[in-house]
Amino acid sequence: MTILTSIPRDIVSLSDYERYARARLDDNAWVYLMSGAGDELTLADNAQAYQRIKLAGHVLGNVAGGHTRLELLGRTLPHPIFVAPMAYHRLFHPEGEAATALGAGAIGAGMVISSLASVSFEEIAAKATGPLWLQLYLQPDRGAVLEMVRRAEALGFAGVMVTVDAPLAGLRNREQRAGFRLPDDVRAVNVTPPSAPLQPLTANQSVVFDGLMAQAPTWDDMEWLVGQTRLPVMLKGILTPNDAVRAFEAGATGVVISNHGGRILDGLPATIEVLPAIVAAAQGRGPVLIDGGIRRGSDVFKALALGAAAVMIGRPIMHALATAGALGVAHALRTLHEELEVVMALSGCATVKDIGPQHLFTV
Ligand SMILES: Cc1cc2nc3c(=O)[nH]c(=O)nc-3n(C[C@H](O)[C@H](O)[C@H](O)COP(=O)(O)O)c2cc1C
DSSP: OOOOSSOOTTOOSHHHHHHHHHHHSOHHHHHHHHOOSTTOHHHHHHHHHHHHSOBOOOOSOOOTTOOOOEEETTEEESSSEEEOOOSOGGGTOTTHHHHHHHHHHHTTOEEEEOTTOSSOHHHHHHHOOSOEEEEEOOOSOHHHHHHHHHHHHHTTOSEEEEEOSOSSOOOOHHHHHHTOOOOTTOOOTTOOOOSSOOOOOOTTSOIIIIIITTTOOOHHHHHHHHTTOSSOEEEEEEOSHHHHHHHHHTTOSEEEEOOGGGTSOTTOOOHHHHHHHHHHHHTTSSOEEEESSOOSHHHHHHHHHTTOSEEEEOHHHHHHHHHHHHHHHHHHHHHHHHHHHHHHHHTTOSSGGGOOGGGBOOO
């Protein structure tokens, strides 16, 4: 199936891209993109939780001259919508992350590049015109972590986002049943494979506790990293008020509320459900971002109303990339942005600062 060079008239929302992407992607890429951990309860709940929240509406407000601009970590952004970090965009489009960056830049959206990107950071940066962030996993090899951070600094990235909710891969049963495997021509090109082989476990050792988690990062690693760079460091994967407070104490510039799109631990709450308590605990020490299940401009609005500074979008961006490359990504982001503007206008909000809990309906 070919990648489209113009946007069909029946693509008018993010969900329309899903249908087009399904027709273009093979089962292997599709199952990797769409699956969640276990019974996919958290995956489903992320989106459904937004549908349970209602808007209040507000008539006859003067919103002339309104806009979606905001200040975030010393930068002026045209709107609060980012592309979430996702591994291996080349599963979905031959130019991978370079095409995503081109599309995101056209609409001024920030893009967080996964450390498991399938195109080199340098090639992605060459196509980007919007702000780029680097997503990192803390690994035992601090030298490798630092090398990534230095590359981000040299390429003028806006900051680093450390993902803390995935010290081990989730049990994605849908992927396991389908026998997902990464094709030979798609790999994490920016990562140097570890040189030391893993030590074999003895019969009475646990694969999880003695193997996978034996060298998993801790708060000490986070504090160390913050001391190594002048770039802002955000922590992605926070779900409790205590961990948010701990993140700021460790020197994080901000936190991202995320359950990894339901891909790691099934049974976690929907991210929007935990947002208010985390915003309260953060006490304005830094921005609180959120991702997971955001599919509509009204979802972006609801997140901002409950205190999020900005949002990140995952799977729908890959649907748009698979359908129409950079053009699709730009169109999907523009569609979401226009939806946000409409909801703001019909809620009497001229700027994102005006959006608050009073714009949500409560019985
Ligand atoms: C295919 C795929 C790959 C992902 N890879 C990463 C990754 O490399 N690093 C990371 O921090 N999060 C990763 N995520 C999680 C996203 O950053 C984000 O938290 C999630 O997709 C947001 O939910 P949504 O897809 O419902 O919008 C990935 C998500 C998907 C769907």
